[in-house]
Each structure stands twice: as structure tokens, then as C-alpha cells.
Amino acid sequence: MSNQPSTNKAVPGSTTQMESTKASLVAALPGIELTWSVFCSQDRVVFPAGSLMKVLQAFKAAGFDQLTDLTAVDLLEYGSASDRFEIVYCLLNVDSGLRLIAKTHLSEPDLTIPSATQVWFGADWLEREVYDMYGIIFDGHPNFKRLLLPQEFQSFPLRKDYPVKGRGERHNFPVVTRAES
Amino acid sequence: MSTAASKHDLSRFGSEVMRFSPRQCDLMIVAGRVVMKMLPVLQRIWLQMPEPKWCISMGACACSGGVFDTYSVVQGIDRFMPVDVYVPGCPPRPEQLIKSILDLQAKIQSGGTVNAREFKLRVLPEGPSRFDEEELIRIRERNGFKLEDPKYDPVH
Numbered sequence: 270m271s272n273q274p275s276t277n278k279a280v281p282g283s284t285t286q287m288e289s290t291k292a293s294l295v296a297a298l299p300g301i302e303l304t305w306s307v308f309c310s311q312d313r314v315v316f317p318a319g320s321l322m323k324v325l326q327a328f329k330a331a332g333f334d335q336l337t338d339l340t341a342v343d344l345l346e347y348g349s350a351s352d353r354f355e356i357v358y359c360l361l362n363v364d365s366g367l368r369l370i371a372k373t374h375l376s377e378p379d380l381t382i383p384s385a386t387q388v389w390f391g392a393d394w395l396e397r398e399v400y401d402m403y404g405i406i407f408d409g410h411p412n413f414k415r416l417l418l419p420q421e422f423q424s425f426p427l428r429k430d431y432p433v434k435g436r437g438e439r440h441n442f443p444v445v446t447r448a449e450s
Numbered sequence: 451m452s453t454a455a456s457k458h459d460l461s462r463f464g465s466e467v468m469r470f471s472p473r474q475c476d477l478m479i480v481a482g483r484v485v486m487k488m489l490p491v492l493q494r495i496w497l498q499m500p501e502p503k504w505c506i507s508m509g510a511c512a513c514s515g516g517v518f519d520t521y522s523v524v525q526g527i528d529r530f531m532p533v534d535v536y537v538p539g540c541p542p543r544p545e546q547l548i549k550s551i552l553d554l555q556a557k558i559q560s561g562g563t564v565n566a567r568e569f570k571l572r573v574l575p576e577g578p579s580r581f582d583e584e585e586l587i588r589i590r591e592r593n594g595f596k597l598e599d600p601k602y603d604p605v606h
Binding site for chain 1 (some may be wrong): 517524525532
């Protein structure tokens with residue numbers, strides 16, 4: 270897929286280094302279905318959510334020692350998607366500069382996956398934000414509560430079935446009048 | 451900022467003294483959008499100000515939410531707080547803010563403030579109708595989620 274000319278600099282998605290990392294990952298995870306692809310010279314892999322901890326630990330053992338981002342996508346009414354939520358782990362190997370986008374899929378009603386904080390502790394706030402916006406529950410997180418929205422908020426606003434103007438949360442305040450202030 | 455700085459110089463009209471504690475203030479200028487997490491804070495600041503006190507809602511965002519018609523942005527602080535003068539504009543010119551303070555001075559001179567008698571007719575909320583509180587309960591039941599276990603939370 271990558272049509273970039275080869276240069277001396279490491280081009281993600283086309284290097285032999287990435288190919289050897291892929292081979293070692295496939296060897297380290299026997300029986301787990303990994304779907305590899307390259308898009309815009311970014312290496313991506315989709316793995317099943319059931320073997321999440323094993324896969325993430327294998328990624329870390331393969332040298333991806335930094336979790337640069339953890340986010341989610343709501344695929345409701347998105348074309349051919351069969352699952353509702355997609356959890357995206359953006360990984361970086363600090364030594365070699367290799368990057369990997371790892372994805373897994375989740376569907377309602379069971380929106381619980383293991384927390385990545387046991388592998389990369391930087392996942393702490395990222396997972397709390399994903400819970401805040403999408404309602405994905407990360408099992409084993411050390412301090413699992415909402416990060417940005419108020420604790421008493423009941424909805425998950427980045428879900429596609431949440432109306433952009435909310436469900437009245439922005440009107441739910443006491444009115445302070447001249448007489449009582 | 452520019453209103454109080456040397457080019458426009460609000461102190462020409464005797465109003466340049468800024469205080470950074472609400473307990474020393476008599477005028478609050480709300481200068482920007484207020485999200486639902488900030489509105490209780492804003493109301494608390496207003497309640498901490500000593501009488502007599504006034505409020506200027508500056509800019510389209512504070513007056514009406516502006517272009518931010520989303521779930522978290524309060525659509526005008528006047529729904530939940532008393533406002534004396536509205537300043538339109540996105541953003542308002544410094545001259546507009548100076549004019550609003552002059553208008554407020556005229557309003558104070560013509561009215562009288564100590565016992566707030568000119569606001570006697572304004573004790574009822576003027577905004578849209580209140581949010582149905584039963585709706586929150588329905589949302590809670592529909593989602594099936596409860597609040598998190600607060601065992602790690604030192605604040606709540």
C-alpha cells in the first residue's frame with residue numbers, strides 16, 4: 270500500500286524492522302487472530318478483545334514501550350461495521366521510532382474490557398476520558414471515575430445516539446434571583 | 451484587557467479598579483461561555499459578592515451561548531443569574547464595554563440600589579421553563595449505570 274520512495278530515514282509501514290517486529294509478534298501470540306494492514310504508511314493491527322491483556326503485554330515485550338494515545342470510536346450506523354465501539358491504542362517504540370495502531374472492537378451490552386494501566390500506567394487518564402465520553406468500562410483501573418464531566422453526569426456524550434444539544438443537563442441548575450442573592 | 455489598558459483607558463470614567471476577590475467587588479463581568487461544570491462556581495462567586503452588586507454579560511457567548519449550542523454550554527447566564535447590562539458582539543469592542551459601564555452608571559443613578567427596590571419585579575426567573583427533574587431519573591434508568599464507587603475519591 271505504501272508507495273513512498275525508500276530513503277535512509279525509517280519510513281513506518283515499509284521497513285524491514287517493522288516486518289521483523291510483526292513476525293515476532295505473530296510468533297509470540299499463537300492462536301490469536303491478528304489482522305494487519307497499512308494505511309497512509311501507518312501500521313495497524315486489529316485483535317480480538319477477549320485476549321486483550323495478552324496482546325498488550327506482547328506489544329510491550331516487543332518494544333512498544335509508550336502508549337501515545339488511547340481513544341475510542343463509536344461505529345453506530347457506520348457502514349459495514351459489525352461492532353459498535355472500536356478502542357484504539359496508539360503505540361510507540363521510543364528506541365526505534367516504530368509506531369503501531371492497535372484496535373479492538375466491543376459491542377453492547379458488555380462494554381467491559383481490562384484496563385491497560387497494568388501495562389502502560391499512562392493509560393490512567395486516557396481510559397477515564399474514554400469512559401467519560403463513551404461509557405466503556407475498564408476493569409482493574411486504579412481510580413475509575415469520570416475525568417472531565419461532572420461526577421453526577423449520567424450520559425456519555427460522544428456516543429452517536431446522544432443528541433448534540435444534550436438531554437437537558439445544561440438547564441438543570443437552580444436559578445439565583447436578585448431577591449435571594 | 452484592552453478596555454482597561456492605556457489605549458482605551460477605562461479609568462477615564464472612574465471604573466478601572468480591578469479586584470480579584472469577589473468579596474471586594476461590586477461588578478461582575480462575565481466574559482465568555484459558561485459550561486455546566488462552571489455555572490455553580492459562577493453562581494457561588496455571585497453569592498459571595500457584597501451588596502450592592504451588578505452583573506454585565508459580555509459577548510455573545512455569555513448572553514446566549516453563542517455558536518456553542520452543545521450539551522455542556524449554558525445558553526445564556528441570564529437563565530440562572532441576574533444580569534443588568536448585556537454587551538453584544540463576538541468579541542465586543544472595548545468601546546462597547548466602556549459604553550456598557552456608562553449605561554450601568556446611568557442605571558444606578560436613575561434607580562437606586564441599596565435595598566434593590568428597582569429589582570422588586572424581577573424576583574421570578576426570566577429564562578425558559580425549568581428542566582424536568584424526572585428526566586434525570588429516566589436517563590439514569592435508561593443507561594443502567596450507577597455512579598462509580600467513591601472509595602478512591604478524596605473530594606466527594
